[in-house]
Amino acid sequence: MIPASPLAYVPFVSVQNMMGLVHQTGIETFLTELADHIEEDFKRWPEFDKVPRVASHVPGGVIELMPTADQALYGFKYVNGHPRNTRTGHQTVTAFGVLSEVSTGYPVLLSEMTLLTALRTAATSALVGRYLAPAGAQVMAMIGNGAQCEFQAMAFRAICGINRLRLYDLDATATEKATRNLRAQGFDVTPCQSAEAAVEGAHIITTCTADKQYATILTDNMVGAGVHINAIGGDCPGKTELHRDILLRSDIFVEYPEQTRIEGEIQVLAPDHPVTELWQVMRGEVQGRRHDKQITLFDSVGFATEDFSALRYLRAKVAGTGFVQALDLLADPDDPRDLFGMLARAAPGTGA
Numbered sequence: 001m002i003p004a005s006p007l008a009y010v011p012f013v014s015v016q017n018m019m020g021l022v023h024q025t026g027i028e029t030f031l032t033e034l035a036d037h038i039e040e041d042f043k044r045w046p047e048f049d050k051v052p053r054v055a056s057h058v059p060g061g062v063i064e065l066m067p068t069a070d071q072a073l074y075g076f077k078y079v080n081g082h083p084r085n086t087r088t089g090h091q092t093v094t095a096f097g098v099l100s101e102v103s104t105g106y107p108v109l110l111s112e113m114t115l116l117t118a119l120r121t122a123a124t125s126a127l128v129g130r131y132l133a134p135a136g137a138q139v140m141a142m143i144g145n146g147a148q149c150e151f152q153a154m155a156f157r158a159i160c161g162i163n164r165l166r167l168y169d170l171d172a173t174a175t176e177k178a179t180r181n182l183r184a185q186g187f188d189v190t191p192c193q194s195a196e197a198a199v200e201g202a203h204i205i206t207t208c209t210a211d212k213q214y215a216t217i218l219t220d221n222m223v224g225a226g227v228h229i230n231a232i233g234g235d236c237p238g239k240t241e242l243h244r245d246i247l248l249r250s251d252i253f254v255e256y257p258e259q260t261r262i263e264g265e266i267q268v269l270a271p272d273h274p275v276t277e278l279w280q281v282m283r284g285e286v287q288g289r290r291h292d293k294q295i296t297l298f299d300s301v302g303f304a305t306e307d308f309s310a311l312r313y314l315r316a317k318v319a320g321t322g323f324v325q326a327l328d329l330l331a332d333p334d335d336p337r338d339l340f341g342m343l344a345r346a347a348p349g350t351g352a
Ligand SMILES: NC(=O)c1ccc[n+]([C@@H]2O[C@H](COP(=O)([O-])OP(=O)(O)OC[C@H]3O[C@@H](n4cnc5c(N)ncnc54)[C@H](O)[C@@H]3O)[C@@H](O)[C@H]2O)c1
Pocket: 081, 083, 086, 092, 093, 117, 118, 121, 143, 144, 145, 146, 147, 148, 149, 168, 169, 170, 171, 174, 208, 209, 210, 211, 215, 217, 231, 232, 233, 234, 235, 300, 301, 302, 303
């Protein structure tokens, strides 16, 4: 075999290495550092090429491509959302992503992003919570106790100091799983029998359910004054979690309005319903929470810059460590225009 040239190799982070890296770093440190990178990139929002993600709606779910770029780097993520997948032993969400150099178009990182998506979604939620949650918030309700749930809890503890959780899921085995995992991490966890019971006394309500329909996880009477809602499960046309009346009582904060109006909770509102863009809050140009009776709602759908930030962070984090492998990904002939010659020379029996 002809050995591949150095340009052929792309740094690759496998699931195994991602897990090793998170443990070596410490998950709460990882989430905090990741949130710092996400915040840095929100603060330089105008520098990014932005477009609503490209969604292919398929029976039972959606497959999406999420691209963005700044002057130096281009990133994209492949991600699916199939709410019925868990019935057949598949996950609802899986992902991988790529970071490339803008100057040559060559990839500089390929990574698993199933874990990294859960981490970046949680880091983003908690970062936004730091801006919007009521002062002194201590208790968070979590409705939907599937794959994202514990990540959200870990990020809210690392970034907002939340240690008391009230959990509810339609499927009691999901709540049992999350209770077990979160108690092992030192949380004070109360499993609840209904969503109504879960939100009792909560200062922050996280909804992270998966169902491809207009669901009503929260009704208006369940949301008291001063609460911050972190709504992450409504992220697709026809897939929402909150009753419309809650939206009308809330101040709504979004990542990228052009995408959120298609996919978020606000898809049920008029196309010009006022929303606040988070990058402006993070830059101090627009106020976040104004008073302690205000209901703030983060209508999270997940935007490409968050994945870009995650890949940018990961690239720096794995450089020079054993958590990255060289993947022979790019065909790289000696003469850049003799791609065919490279293939021909590799034919069996040519001594190559
Ligand atoms: N906003 C973002 O950036 C972002 C990122 C990742 C995932 N998500 C979304 O978050 C949601 C959760 O993802 P996941 O990976 O944890 O999914 P999952 O399938 O692992 O878990 C979802 C849980 O919701 C529960 N559930 C469904 N309907 C419910 C209801 N009416 N009341 C209470 N519980 C209910 C299910 O029983 C399940 O345990 C999905 O909709 C996914 O698309 C959003």
